[in-house]
Amino acid sequence: MDINVTVKSNLQIRAFYLFFIIAGVQIGVGIIGAPRFVFLEAERDSWLAILIGFLFICIVVGAMFMILQQYENADYYGIHIDLFGNWLGKLMGTILILFLAGSFLSILMTYIQVIQIFLYHGLPNWIITSLILILALYTVLGGIRVVVGVTFVFFIITISLLVVLYDPLLRLNMYNYLPMFQTPLPDLLKGAKATAYTFSGFEILMFIYPFIKDKQKAKLPVYLGLTFTTIIFILITMISIGYFSALGLKNIDWALLILVKSASFTFLERLDYIVVITWIMVIIPNLVLLMWAIAYGIKRLYNFQQRKTHYIFAGIILIVVNFFHFDYQITKLTDTIARISFWVVYIYPLLLLPIVLIKKKRKSQGGDNAS
C-alpha cells in the first residue's frame, strides 16, 4: 500500500469547498441537543465554554495541517502505515474506520429517534433507515465529487432554515443571561468538553486532504468553516438560554426543535414538522462523507472495491438499527461515541504530531549521514 495517494485530476476538488465540507459535517444532528449539554456544565456562560472549545479545535486543526504538510499527499491511513509499519498501521486504520462507522450509526439513530418522537411513533427503524440509506447510497455511488457537491448544495439550503429562529429571538428573557462571568473555570472547561460531539466531524479533513487541488489555499476555508459552525452554535445556545428557563433547558432533549415549535405563520401552523423533515438535508452530508471515508479507507487498506463496501456497509447498518429500541440505548450509544470522539478527534492528532516530527527529523538526519 502506498503512503501517498495519487489522485486523478478529474477527481480533485477545489480548496474552497473545504468550507462547506467542514461546516456541513460539523452542523449535524449534534447541534439539535447541544445547548443542553453545554448549559448543564457552564450555565449562563455557555458561550465562553463554546469559545474555549473553538480555540481548542483551532489548535487541533493546526496540528492536523502540520502533520499533513510533512507528507506529499497522504491521509490518515497512509500516515499510520508510515509511522507504525504495515500491520500496526492497518490495525489503527481499521479502528478509525470502526469509529467512523460508530459516528455514522449514532447520527442515524438520533435522527430516527427525532422522527419517531415528532412524526411517526410506530414507524420501524429499518424503514426510516432504508429511506435514508437509499438517498445516501445514491450519492456515494457517484463518487467523491458528487459527495462534495451534495454537501455544498444542502448546506446552502439548510442554512436558510435558521431564519426561523427570529421568532424565539423576539421572546428572549434578557435576565437569563445575567449575571455574566460567574461560572468558575473548571466548569467552563467541562462545558467546552461537552461541545466535543457537536464540534467533531472536522477529522474528515485528514481523509479528504489528498483530494484537494490547491493545497496551499486549504487553511483559510477550513478555519472559516470552523468559525461559522462556532457562530451558529453560540447563536443557538444563547437563544435557548434566553428562551427557556434554566431548569427547563436542563430537561429539554431537543432544544433547537422546541425553539422552532413556537414560530407559526398564517399559512403554516406547525413549522417544526417542516424543520424535522428538512433536517435530513443536514444529516445527509454527514452520512455520505462518513460513508465515503469508510469505503475509501477499506479500499486503501485492503484493496477492496468501494462500490461493494457501500452495499455491504448499508446492509450491516440496516440490520444493526433494529437492535435499538429504547431511548437509553441511543443515549448510551451517543454518549460512548462522544467520549471516544473526544480522544480520537481532539487528543489523537496532538499525540501524533510529535511522532511525525521526530520521525521526519530522524529521516533527514539519516539521509545526511548516508551522504
Added chain:
Amino acid sequence: MRKITLMILSMILFLSSCVQTFQLEDLGIITSRGVDRADNNDIEITMSVLQFQANSTKPTIIVSGVGSTIKGAVEDAGKKVSQELVPGKLELEMYSRELAEDGLKSYIDTLKRDANIPDTVRLAVTEDNSREILHTQEEHISTNVGEFLHGLVQPGAEQRLFPEVSLQKFARIINDEGIDPILPIIGLREETPVITGIALFKDDKMKGQLPIKDEYYFTIIEGLTQEELIEIEIPTDSVEKYLIHGNGGEEQLKIVLLIEKGTGDIQLTDKDKLHFDTNIKIELSLLEISREYKLDDAKALKKLEQEIEKVITSRYEEIFSYLKEVNTDVFGYGEKYRIKKKGGKLSDKEWDKSFPTIHSNFNVNVNIIRHGTVNR
C-alpha cells in the same frame, strides 16, 4: 448498475406506504379544551373539535371524556366521535379554578412532553368550571366557541385584552426563580365567555386574583403596553380651579385615556434591606373627560398629570401589598435581586421567605402627550 439503482429507487415508492396516513376527513381537530375535576379524583376534559365532513351541519362539536389522566380522558372522549382526535392545532387549554389552586404542573407536563402539541397554545383559568364555558350556545357568539375563546385570549388584533401567556412562557416562568406567572380568568357574563380577572400564581399554584381592569398595571411592568384604554377617576376638589364650569356637583372627574406607551423598570437600590425602586413611565393621550378642563394651560395639564400619577401610584401600592400578602412575585422582583447576587443563584424557598418583607417605591411618571382635536 443502472438497473440496480432503478430498483433501489423504486423501493421508495413502496416504503412510503408504510407511513401512517392522516386523512383530513377522518380527523377531529381539537381547537380548545377545558379540564375540570370529576368524581373520585378523575379528570373531565371537554373539547371543542373541528370536523371536516360534507354532510354535517355544524363545523364544530363539543365532546367530553373522563379519565384519571389528561391523555386518558381524551382517549375516552375519542370513543364518542367517529374521527381520531388530534391535538396538533390546540389553541387554548383551560383549567378550572379548583385544579389551578392545587397546582398545574402535572397538566403542563403532558403539554410539553407531547411533540404534537404546539408551544403556542394559550393557557387560562376558568372561574367556575370549563365545561359550562365550552357549552356556550352559539347564538350568543357569532362564531364557534373554540375560535371565540382563542380570540379572547389572543392579544394583538383589535385590542390587547391580556398579556400573552403561551404554554412556553408559562412553563418558563414556573421554573424561573424569583418570578411567578399570571393567567387570564375566563368566566361567563350573560352567557357569553369573557375575561373576568387575573389569576396570580405561586409557581404552578393559583394563590389569588385581581379584577381584569387592573390588567394594564401588569403589562406596563412587562413593557408591552400599547394602545390600551384606561379609565381613571380623580377627585374634583383637587383640580377645581382649572375646571371651566366648576365641578357641577360631581365629586369625581372621570377621564378616559389611551396608553400610547408604557414602560416599567425595577431597580434594586439596597441589596441587604431588599429595597427596590419601581419606575413607571406612561405616555397618555386624553380621549374623554367628564367636565371641561383648561387643557391649553400648561399648569393645568401638569396638575392633571400629577393627580393621575397619584391614582396610579396608590393602586400600584395596593396591588403590591396584595401580592406580598399572597406571596406571589409576578412583577419579578426576585429576578432583579438574583442578577445582582453573587453567583446569580436564588432558590425558590429563599425568595418565598424574603418576598413578603421587601419594600418598593413606586415612581410613576405620567405625560399627557395629546388631547385630541379640541383643547377644552
